[in-house]
Amino acid sequence: MDFNYSNRVTELLNKLNIFMVKYIYPAEKVFKQELKENRSKVPQVIEDLKLKAKEENLWNLFLPDEKLGSGLSNIEYATLCEVMGRSLIAPEIFNCNAPDTGNMELLLNYASEEQKNEWLYKLLDGKIRSAFCMTEPAVASSDATNITTSITSDGDHYIINGSKWWTTNAAHPNCELLIVMGKTNPNAPKYNQQSQILVPMKTKGVKVIRRLTLYGYDESPHGHCELSFNDVRVPKGNLILGEGKGFEIAQGRLGPGRIHHCMRLIGAAERALEAMCIRSNNRVAFGKKLSEQGSIREQIAQSRIDIEQARLLVLKTAWSIDKFGAKKSRDQIAMIKVSVPKMACNVIDRSIQAHGAAGFTDDFFLAASWANSRGLRMADGPDAVHSETIAKLELKKFEN
Numbered sequence: 385m386d387f388n389y390s391n392r393v394t395e396l397l398n399k400l401n402i403f404m405v406k407y408i409y410p411a412e413k414v415f416k417q418e419l420k421e422n423r424s425k426v427p428q429v430i431e432d433l434k435l436k437a438k439e440e441n442l443w444n445l446f447l448p449d450e451k452l453g454s455g456l457s458n459i460e461y462a463t464l465c466e467v468m469g470r471s472l473i474a475p476e477i478f479n480c481n482a483p484d485t486g487n488m489e490l491l492l493n494y495a496s497e498e499q500k501n502e503w504l505y506k507l508l509d510g511k512i513r514s515a516f517c518m519t520e521p522a523v524a525s526s527d528a529t530n531i532t533t534s535i536t537s538d539g540d541h542y543i544i545n546g547s548k549w550w551t552t553n554a555a556h557p558n559c560e561l562l563i564v565m566g567k568t569n570p571n572a573p574k575y576n577q578q579s580q581i582l583v584p585m586k587t588k589g590v591k592v593i594r595r596l597t598l599y600g601y602d603e604s605p606h607g608h609c610e611l612s613f614n615d616v617r618v619p620k621g622n623l624i625l626g627e628g629k630g631f632e633i634a635q636g637r638l639g640p641g642r643i644h645h646c647m648r649l650i651g652a653a654e655r656a657l658e659a660m661c662i663r664s665n666n667r668v669a670f671g672k673k674l675s676e677q678g679s680i681r682e683q684i685a686q687s688r689i690d691i692e693q694a695r696l697l698v699l700k701t702a703w704s705i706d707k708f709g710a711k712k713s714r715d716q717i718a719m720i721k722v723s724v725p726k727m728a729c730n731v732i733d734r735s736i737q738a739h740g741a742a743g744f745t746d747d748f749f750l751a752a753s754w755a756n757s758r759g760l761r762m763a764d765g766p767d768a769v770h771s772e773t774i775a776k777l778e779l780k781k782f783e784n
């Protein structure tokens with residue numbers, strides 16, 4: 385592995401760091417204020433900064449495709465994505481936010497030309513948002529073979545019935561597309577029963593039941609919603625790739641998405657450690673700066689070690705995906721998915737503690753950042769399921 389940055393990455397990294405300092409961090413306050421005034425509108429500051437990011441060619445950096453995206457490899461993008469992860473509002477401004485990135489990759493890799501023409505280019509342009517509907521309230525959805533939403537053939541159309549929840553982005557005022565996973569044939573072999581289908585958000589029968597909260601945060605404007613599908617009718621041309629291909633597509637979609645979350649969390653942890661050092665250098669208790677207290681120094685050191693270890697594993701995973709593909713890197717993808725959100729939670733929690741009671745408030749980015757990191761121990765599958773993958777692959781090496 386080569387840890388040197390190419391000239392292109394060095395240049396982008398400098399631009400990105402400047403953009404963060406000049407625009408993103410100051411915008412966090414404005415963003416909060418605008419949301420306070422109206423939670424069902426995209427804050428203007430986001431739209432304004434999206435235009436600026438586009439102008440500066442800091443746009444769609446996640447996409448390896450040279451024509452439509454940046455052409456960066458995963459390991460090149462890792463460093464840039466880490467910087468974006470320092471602020472919860474940054475990814476959308478650079479059109480690099482989940483779940484749109486995963487959905488765009490899905491459309492690029494699996495959709496027909498007509499489907500791409502209808503949806504992909506608008507997403508790449510940041511004009512609309514999209515959501516991915518897999519998880520269902522009634523069944524253990526970490527095992528996606530459990531899902532019950534039906535996609536039934538009816539002449540030239542499919543009819544969709546079911547309930548979904550934790551659909552990220554479904555509350556976003558610009559969310560126009562849902563990618564829905566359901567069963568087209570419950571009698572087919574276990575992994576061929578499911579299909580994925582494009583459902584325009586405004587289709588009759590699609591209903592947002594409620595917005596969910598993550599430790600009390602509604603994560604506006606994108607949100608996470610519970611949705612119901614009641615006799616939702618879409619043309620057959622909306623099916624992606626073909627009947628029974630739902631699992632194949634889901635596997636392809638989650639590889640890069642998972643590593644992006646982990647890259648961003650390294651940035652979130654870095655910012656938390658930075659804040660911890662600044663805070664503890666500037667506060668005095670019992671006659672000493674907090675940064676002179678042994679226990680705080682120990683926690684700072686442990687946080688630095690934790691971040692460096694996690695970053696190395698993320699970079700190795702990105703390198704492995706570039707070299708061998710996501711499928712052959714699935715052990716490493718699972719390892720970072722388990723280890724990085726936990727690491728970020730630990731580092732951010734230490735920083736919260738060092739901030740005293742202030743750390744729990746929204747005066748600092750820490751509480752929201754911790755909630756987001758904790759959520760990522762569940763989103764894209766819980767720790768236990770990824771640990772099971774790691775154990776299975778490890779034990780396989782020693783089978784008789």
Ligand SMILES: Cc1cc2nc3c(=O)[nH]c(=O)nc-3n(C[C@H](O)[C@H](O)[C@H](O)COP(=O)(O)OP(=O)(O)OC[C@H]3O[C@@H](n4cnc5c(N)ncnc54)[C@H](O)[C@@H]3O)c2cc1C
Nearest residue numbers: 516517518519524525526550552759762763764765766768
């Ligand atoms: C912030 C956030 C965003 C999300 N965004 C989306 C989204 O956009 N679209 C979407 O479809 N879903 C989304 N989800 C949902 C997420 O993917 C599911 O919650 C997750 O897959 C787990 O499914 P479940 O909630 O049904 O838990 P269950 O399947 O009921 O599992 C509950 C618990 O059982 C344990 N468990 C499960 N399997 C095993 C095992 N093999 N071994 C040991 N223990 C096990 C684990 O502790 C697990 O946490 C999001 C979730 C969060 C928190």
